[in-house]
Amino acid sequence: MAKFAYATTTAIVFLILLPLSCSSESILHHHHHGGNSSVQKSDVDLLEFPLNLEYLEAEFFLYGSLGYGLDKVYPSLAQGGPSPIGAKKAHLDHFTRDVIEQFGWQEVGHLRAIKKTVKGFPRPLLNISAASFAHLVAGLLGVESGQDAVIRALLYQRAELKVEPYGITVAEFTNRISELRNKLGHEGLKDEGLVVPKHLGAEGKVSGNILVGDEYSLACGRTPEEILRIVYGSGNEHVPGSFYPKGADGRIAKSYLKNE
Structure with a gap:
């Protein structure tokens, strides 16, 4: 049981509940599967902004599972x-490491797809040290809904286990993470933990909450401003920090840094 609980603790770090309001995947899918060969000018910024998150996800998952990142694999x-600050291999059980490695290689593919479509920009300075995660109570990455569903399902199975050394359950841990993201995002209730009051569950009938949704069980999107407030850990899109000590890159992110 101790080993089982430890695997849960490490998996908590990978809890991801930050969907993008403008999906880079939908644009890329259209481009690479029969769509127009050129990218609309209005789409370029929407593709480049998520590149900041793809870099973070790729390095986080690769280092966590393999102990090295893009500088070695691609x-x-x-x-x-x-190179990222404070990146280290995580102490994971075999199953969790396998899942996280799969996510890492998927992120490499996402980076390749974006850079094949738009010019992009170099990897920004990333801080993925333990201190950075402790500051934000972990889990502030933004990944694709498929990865999110896998992680939340795995955590839901362990919802009542205690997370050491915090002394609270996995369910309560996810609730506190969601509360923090909602607070930093400044746009109301968009993140929820694994167990919620029944009136917030699907159709007000269940308290289990594997997939987060609004009153219609539809995903809540986030604007670039909200995402920057959260990943900067400052609650302010103009003030970088946490995962991005010098700020994110691309025209959208830089436009906020210029307006401090």
Whole structure:
């Protein structure tokens, strides 16, 4: 049981509840599967902004599972950007490590797809140290809904286990993470933990909450401003920090840094 609980503790770090309001996947799918060969100018910024998150996800998952990141597995994707701060291999059980490694290689594919479509930019300076995660109580990455569903389902199975050294259950841990993200995002209730009051569950009938949704059980999107407030850990899209010590890159993110 101790080993089982430990695997749960490490998996908590991978809890992800930050869907993008403008999906890079839908744009890329259209482009690579029969769509127009050129990207609309209005789509370029929407593709480049998520690149910040794809870099973070790729490095986080690769280092967590393998102990190294893009500089070793695909150096050209980093485009000479600085290596991440504080990146280390996580102490994972075999099953969790396997899942996280799969996510890492998927993120490499996402980076390749974006850079095949738009020019992009070098990897920004990323802080994925333990201190950075402790500051934000972990779990502030933004990944695709398929990965999110896998992780939440795994955590839901362990909802009543205690997370050491915090002394609270997995369910309560996820609730506190969601409360923090909602607070930083400044746009109301968009994140929820694994167990919620029944009136917030699907159709007001259940308290289990494997998939997060609004009153119609539809996913809640987040604007670039909200995402920056959360991943900066400052609650302010103009003030970088946490995962992005020098700020995110691309025209959208830089436009907020210029307006401090």
